[in-house]
Amino acid sequence: MAQPSRWGTPSVFTTAHRSAGEAFRAFFDMRPDEVDQPVAFSHQLHLEKELVCTDCHEGVERGPVAGLPSVNTCLICHSQIATDRPIIQEITAMQEKGVDLAWRRVYGYTREAHVRFEHAPHIRAGVDCSTCHGDMKQQTVARRVVEMDMAFCVNCHKAKQASNDCLTCHF
């Protein structure tokens, strides 16, 4: 966390951006679309084999967080399947050592956005995963393909007559 300046003034540029540089990068959307993941997981490959999103992102129908799979989830199938691949052997070794995959977030909000997103109500309302995450059949390692700005959320909320009160998402 940034320290206050030597004049004792708060170290914020605006309420949404901590510095002028941060505001500049946000305005021009200078954010990497790709994130380095601990293993090169291919969504395309798994979806072609007729897995569904909820097989690995188990929390999505229940709570706020969809959840990123642990090595144990991988090994439900991969203790039997494709065990000769180096990447699977790596994961098996990780489980034996008791370490887990340090997945990194692809989407997400800045702290200053004050957004509290919940997956479960969206799934219940019949919103398809691809509405917000793009067609994962076209992606190997997950990339940021949908720009989740407030207009994106509000347009859909309007169309589906969901609440557009600020407190629905910002608290």
Place this chain on the structure above:
Amino acid sequence: MAHRWGMVVDLDRCTGCEACVTACHAENNIPTVGAAEAARGRAMHWIRVERYWEGEFPEARLTFRPVLCQQCDNAPCEAVCPTYASHQTDEGLNAQVYNRCIGTRYCANACMYNVRFFNFFHPQWEKPLQLQLNPDVSLREAGVMEKCTFCVQRIKAAKSEARAEERELVDGALQPACAQACPAGALVFGDLNDPESRVARLSESPRGSKLLEEYGAEPKITYLQRQGWHEPDAQ
């Protein structure tokens, strides 16, 4: 029917232990500012326990009054906000939207209960205290106002859970942190629109009164207090 969240504070039960204050700080990530800044009026407590001394020693009597946002129906803080950061929701909450707030502090000046607080500083927690922060609640940065939300994150979570299980919300299952922590059960939270709820019944009590009711802000918190109380005779 839409919910209308309200609270009853039973002053005859309150012992002034300040468990509600501690619970509120922990639940809502409220930063502390240190003694020097607190002396300059920059301390933030979404709920505070006011002390009132009556009479002279040794016949003195001490009473307590927990004061939090009264979630007024006709809130003075909302009318003065130039950005609609402070507004009334459908469920009768006085919402404070941090994204909209530009820190004019008009609302804090308009509020006669002094329950709105301005962030003079960027919130900081000494390590490892940052690990106890509640992930369901925003960290408010310097320059925005904040106030009691009736633990809106808990309201959201309870409603979401009820909807997932396809049932109605049960009275008493949902509590803000202060009411949950109160060992005397002095704070009762619930839906005023549900005539069967405990809070709706208690708010009709003849012991009830509202804080600074005469100013017409129509607060949704009822204070219960035995009327005409006097010290029992010493004999």
